[in-house]
Amino acid sequence: MMTTRRNFLKVSALAGGGLAMAVSLPGTSAMLANDDISSFDLGAFLNIDTKGNITFLLTKHEMGQGSGTGLPMIIADELGADWSKITLKRSDYDPKFDSRLMGTTGGSGTVAKMWEPLREAGAAVREMLKSAAAARWNVSPDTLTTDNSFVVSPNGEKLEFGELAEEAARLNIPKEVKLKDISEFKYIGKPVKNLITNDVVMGKGNYGINVDIEGMVYAAIQRCPVYKGKLVSFDDTEARKVNGVIDVVPVPHLDLDLEGQYVAEGVAVIATSTWSAFKARKQLKIEWDYGKNGSRDIETYKKEMSESKMQHAYSKGDFDKQSVEEGFELVEAEYDNPYEAHALMEPINATAHFNGDSCEVWVGTQSGERVAQAVMKATGLPQEKITVHVLNSGGSFGRRYYPDSSIEASYLSKVLSKPVKLTWSREDEIMHDYFHPYQRSRHKAIISPEGKVTGWYAGLIRAEDYMEGLTRWEIPYFFDTIKTESSVIEGMVHVGAWRSVGPHSSSLGKECFMDELALRLNKDPLDFRLEMLQGEITQEGNDDFAKVVVSYRKVLQERYIAVLNTIKEKGLWTAPKKGEGRGIAIENFSRTVCAHIVDVSIDNSYNGFKVNKVTSVVHCGTVVNPHFGRGQIEGGVIWALSAAMYGGIEVKNGVVQRDNFHDNLLLRIDETPEIDVHFVESTEPPSGLGEPGTPPLAPALLNALYNATGKRIRKIPVRREDLLNATA
Amino acid sequence: MANYTLTVNGKDHHVEVDRDTPLLWVIRDTMKMYGTKYGCGIAQCGACTVHVDGTPIRSCCVPIEKLQGKNIITIEGLSQDGSHPVQMAWKEIDVPQCGYCQTGQIMTAAALLERIPSPTDEEINRAMKGNLCRCGTYPRIKKAIHEAAKLKQS
Numbered sequence A: 001m002m003t004t005r006r007n008f009l010k011v012s013a014l015a016g017g018g019l020a021m022a023v024s025l026p027g028t029s030a031m032l033a034n035d036d037i038s039s040f041d042l043g044a045f046l047n048i049d050t051k052g053n054i055t056f057l058l059t060k061h062e063m064g065q066g067s068g069t070g071l072p073m074i075i076a077d078e079l080g081a082d083w084s085k086i087t088l089k090r091s092d093y094d095p096k097f098d099s100r101l102m103g104t105t106g107g108s109g110t111v112a113k114m115w116e117p118l119r120e121a122g123a124a125v126r127e128m129l130k131s132a133a134a135a136r137w138n139v140s141p142d143t144l145t146t147d148n149s150f151v152v153s154p155n156g157e158k159l160e161f162g163e164l165a166e167e168a169a170r171l172n173i174p175k176e177v178k179l180k181d182i183s184e185f186k187y188i189g190k191p192v193k194n195l196i197t198n199d200v201v202m203g204k205g206n207y208g209i210n211v212d213i214e215g216m217v218y219a220a221i222q223r224c225p226v227y228k229g230k231l232v233s234f235d236d237t238e239a240r241k242v243n244g245v246i247d248v249v250p251v252p253h254l255d256l257d258l259e260g261q262y263v264a265e266g267v268a269v270i271a272t273s274t275w276s277a278f279k280a281r282k283q284l285k286i287e288w289d290y291g292k293n294g295s296r297d298i299e300t301y302k303k304e305m306s307e308s309k310m311q312h313a314y315s316k317g318d319f320d321k322q323s324v325e326e327g328f329e330l331v332e333a334e335y336d337n338p339y340e341a342h343a344l345m346e347p348i349n350a351t352a353h354f355n356g357d358s359c360e361v362w363v364g365t366q367s368g369e370r371v372a373q374a375v376m377k378a379t380g381l382p383q384e385k386i387t388v389h390v391l392n393s394g395g396s397f398g399r400r401y402y403p404d405s406s407i408e409a410s411y412l413s414k415v416l417s418k419p420v421k422l423t424w425s426r427e428d429e430i431m432h433d434y435f436h437p438y439q440r441s442r443h444k445a446i447i448s449p450e451g452k453v454t455g456w457y458a459g460l461i462r463a464e465d466y467m468e469g470l471t472r473w474e475i476p477y478f479f480d481t482i483k484t485e486s487s488v489i490e491g492m493v494h495v496g497a498w499r500s501v502g503p504h505s506s507s508l509g510k511e512c513f514m515d516e517l518a519l520r521l522n523k524d525p526l527d528f529r530l531e532m533l534q535g536e537i538t539q540e541g542n543d544d545f546a547k548v549v550v551s552y553r554k555v556l557q558e559r560y561i562a563v564l565n566t567i568k569e570k571g572l573w574t575a576p577k578k579g580e581g582r583g584i585a586i587e588n589f590s591r592t593v594c595a596h597i598v599d600v601s602i603d604n605s606y607n608g609f610k611v612n613k614v615t616s617v618v619h620c621g622t623v624v625n626p627h628f629g630r631g632q633i634e635g636g637v638i639w640a641l642s643a644a645m646y647g648g649i650e651v652k653n654g655v656v657q658r659d660n661f662h663d664n665l666l667l668r669i670d671e672t673p674e675i676d677v678h679f680v681e682s683t684e685p686p687s688g689l690g691e692p693g694t695p696p697l698a699p700a701l702l703n704a705l706y707n708a709t710g711k712r713i714r715k716i717p718v719r720r721e722d723l724l725n726a727t728a
Numbered sequence B: 001m002a003n004y005t006l007t008v009n010g011k012d013h014h015v016e017v018d019r020d021t022p023l024l025w026v027i028r029d030t031m032k033m034y035g036t037k038y039g040c041g042i043a044q045c046g047a048c049t050v051h052v053d054g055t056p057i058r059s060c061c062v063p064i065e066k067l068q069g070k071n072i073i074t075i076e077g078l079s080q081d082g083s084h085p086v087q088m089a090w091k092e093i094d095v096p097q098c099g100y101c102q103t104g105q106i107m108t109a110a111a112l113l114e115r116i117p118s119p120t121d122e123e124i125n126r127a128m129k130g131n132l133c134r135c136g137t138y139p140r141i142k143k144a145i146h147e148a149a150k151l152k153q154s
Ligand code: FES
Pocket: B037, B038, B039, B040, B041, B042, B043, B044, B045, B046, B047, B048, B049, B058, B059, B060, B061
């Protein structure tokens, strides 16, 4: 039995007949406190009409992670619905979603966070449908089941959901419902096909860049090439001569006071087509004031990092004291993980229509909430006058969490009093990205006279303080003393969330250093990790948060051990093939734990190596859709391998030195290794898969390269000269 | 500006654009057909792939003036109803993640199978390496092309 959080649910009659259920999910702070829901008129979340058609309202963003299929699968299973009767309706942003789990998509949390509420909602409606049928048949609802959108009696009588919907809508929401046993699932755990596929293969994908509004004009912006540089003046004489150009307008400094937000100053060309706007912007003559970033580059940045002053973050025991004790040895190493671009296949875009007293925006976004806030500021309109239509994205990976293109488009629409479609060129998308921040990880360890690692130090120097990588729960291994420190050095480009955010940065140093320590102690890297994972987790502090941390750490400990043991049981960690090197690394992203084993061979290519195979073992609780799950891990591997082979944004005099796919190389089909994904069997709730495949890949690769060559590379990307120059 | 007649998916379209306008932008902004995607504009990603007289080309880099009298097929014209073997295979293997690159992938794959009805992995790599997929659906694309080859033969 499970008590329904009745205050999360509301059932009413559907206009025109049928049943409508509204759901309100708690806010993000619900991890610590029970969120009090006072009003939740979120409109229909789940409708069942009298014909039995079921409509599921998707409030989450679809950007390739499959949430538009995974979420309805969960509710369909609890209901006992016929999958073919389900249609998806995409919701516009609604202010009622603010600070709820419904309005923003990110952190690989969609399925994890919606799992329980959706199951409860589905189960509640199922029980109401059963009660409606029970009343008709005059039997107890407990004797009834649901299957394929029918309520079924023990003697085989059947009533379709649609026939019962109206009667069910008049009943009370049950206080207690029993969630289905995993063995009763028909869809969860099966490779149900993605609901977007049919449209996609016909060329009907519903992306922001395809928006077409009556009377719209096309915009392209030439932005200041240096971060935070200023527009001084411009000459648009030549630009205006290009056919189709309607206007040229400056984009001034827009002070938005929104956390993490930046809009570059620039000059916008408005034209009758994207091509005219692209062509004309090249004819602009612009004078910029580059400011202090105009003299910075990666080399000076590295120097600033070396000289940075560290701030204390966390300590357990006295690391410094232990490090100088007689007979104890201190070892250290430093790893660099550079700036990375998103390079999303669909370039950034937004379409806005400012109407004088209201504004509509069409955009693929991870956060309608942030778009609405930003457009409010850019247009000066109150929130209720702003409509955000959320389109699908051609990839997002954190980038479309930021509403910068909506700010630009709504600003231009206001200036021009016309609907404006703004398309960033590929060059814009790479040069003016919200880059994954540069991070240098400085690690130290103390080795006792008995050959045990007793102390661990992490000093993280980076361009953005994500507050990640420094806390006790981010160090799964046990040491007598721990010390972490950090330092933030303002970057020379704007930064933002990039698939897996902090863990990608911190895993590189942590998991390479673990490998170095294992080999130094003549231990097998997998066994060494298992050994260092043994320990008792104790509560540090007395507040609620400390309790949450303990339970979180326990889940992680169990999952790390389960993943490594699964690798052993399946015989996946054996000596490499002749002529190959093999490396392993393991990391968690939120509650999901993922290990990769990478097989490499050395060659004379640009990179000096080839990845032949990646074997992944993942513990994410229940795998809702194994086809999507596998796809996310494959995607995470390919994503991280692109960074490890070709990533790292060069910056010279403040200007990003890459601007398209010829220099910002990404992995292609012929470079993609065989990827073999295993899931640890589990009936625990699902814990997200969009990002966990990324962080352990780069350290596993560097560990494999060491295994192959005896040379330790402590940075990505890796090129042939790095392998040639590295010392043993 | 000049007038051009383009044959797209078997129909003639009259458009008035600059002579250097790439086919991609004519298809998208003038003809309002949005299945063909913009990805890079410099023939590096394949998102804009269409067939010109049966050959896959990057429409972002071909100016309209060179396309007079040619037979252009876009994703919208590959089949009326998604029944082209490559589309069927794409659905069967359920290839797309975000889907943005997939129309370009499908157009390149369809042209490959016209040339080589039953390609090896090596031949698939060679034909498909001009098409980027940031979501990393490459393993599935490869599988789907083998599947499409089977469907085509049966
Ligand atoms: S848009 Fe044409 S190849 Fe990229």
